[in-house]
Amino acid sequence: MAEQSSKPAILLTHPFASDDVLAESFMNKGFEVITDPMIETKIRILSEEERKVVLSSRKLIFTSKRGVEYFLEQFKPAEVLDKSFICVGKKTAMTLEKNHLKPWWVSSGKTAADLVDEIREYTIMSEEHWTALLGDLADDTIIKGISDMCKVSRFDTYHTTIATTKNDATIDLLQSKKELMVLVTSASCFRGFMELYGDLFHKNIKFASIGPKTTQEMKKYNLEPNVVAPTSTYEGLLYTLTNYFNLS
Numbered sequence: 611m612a613e614q615s616s617k618p619a620i621l622l623t624h625p626f627a628s629d630d631v632l633a634e635s636f637m638n639k640g641f642e643v644i645t646d647p648m649i650e651t652k653i654r655i656l657s658e659e660e661r662k663v664v665l666s667s668r669k670l671i672f673t674s675k676r677g678v679e680y681f682l683e684q685f686k687p688a689e690v691l692d693k694s695f696i697c698v699g700k701k702t703a704m705t706l707e708k709n710h711l712k713p714w715w716v717s718s719g720k721t722a723a724d725l726v727d728e729i730r731e732y733t734i735m736s737e738e739h740w741t742a743l744l745g746d747l748a749d750d751t752i753i754k755g756i757s758d759m760c761k762v763s764r765f766d767t768y769h770t771t772i773a774t775t776k777n778d779a780t781i782d783l784l785q786s787k788k789e790l791m792v793l794v795t796s797a798s799c800f801r802g803f804m805e806l807y808g809d810l811f812h813k814n815i816k817f818a819s820i821g822p823k824t825t826q827e828m829k830k831y832n833l834e835p836n837v838v839a840p841t842s843t844y845e846g847l848l849y850t851l852t853n854y855f856n857l858s
Contacts, residue, residue: 617641617855618789618816621780623648623799629701631844632793639857646777648802651768653680654746660765665689667741667763669714671752673698673722674745678705680767681743687711696740698725699843720841721821722748726755734759743767747798772802784810793847794835795820797827804831818854820847 619642622633626645637643656664664670664685670693672678678697687709694714697703698721703713717725739761742752746766753764783790784807794800794817804811819825819835821842828835837854839846851857 616789618791619644619783621646621783621790621792623793623803624795625649625651632848635848635852644777644779644783646780648773648799648806649796650771650773651676651680651745652771653683654766654769656684656765656767661685663739663763664741664743664765667693667739669694669696669738669740671696671725671740671742672702672706672744673725673742673748673752675699675701675705677743677745677767678702678709682709684767696725696729698722720843720846722751723755726752729756730759736760739763741765745770747796770798772798772805774806776806780807781810784812784815787812787814789814789816791816791818791836791851793818793851794824794828795844795847797824800824800827818847818851820844 617640620636622630622643622645625647626633633643633645661684670690672681672695690711695706695711696715696717697706697713698717698719700716703716706713717728719725719728734756736759740756741763742765744764744766745768747770748766750764753762756762792803792815794803816836817828817833818837818839819828820839825835825838837850839850
């Protein structure tokens, strides 16, 4: 457990959302919180052929809230009311529900691998066509995991790029050498932090990793996270940081 006479600053590296549990929780606890997204996302427009595949699919799979949002910029809910929606994560499911689309299956796990394990416990008609709608940095866990069970396609609905603009508040914080906890919620967020601010790295910086892939990326830079979430979710990261800072 950390024992500190004063609170460290908290740097959030993911794109901010109004319902951000990490930002809200630490601000309410009196921490200095800086939001500096290290990645940017933009829509990827599906081709006409890809649209036809989506519309002919029986089931559509989403693993992120952002994937749903970019999908619904290209399809009206009325166009896909006959589909069965499968998703990972409560926020992913809630985004569908806000657009009057009821999830057919919400994984009880937290990752694409968890979803695959669940799907493989069921019998699927081999002629069914499923489509996964993901971000371009997502791996092929779902495709590889169920391709022997049914016809499955994958299309990316958004691109992720590393941010290129530095944040003045982050620069000031790093130059002050104040104790800092950097909350890293993806491998790409960590790469973005090192590319933008690696030259300002100092010994008072600590890292909190959301999960194995993010930790693996840190190790490429010969760094180890001080905190690792027990589950790869914002809630899991918040839980372990609450214990780390003795906030419970």
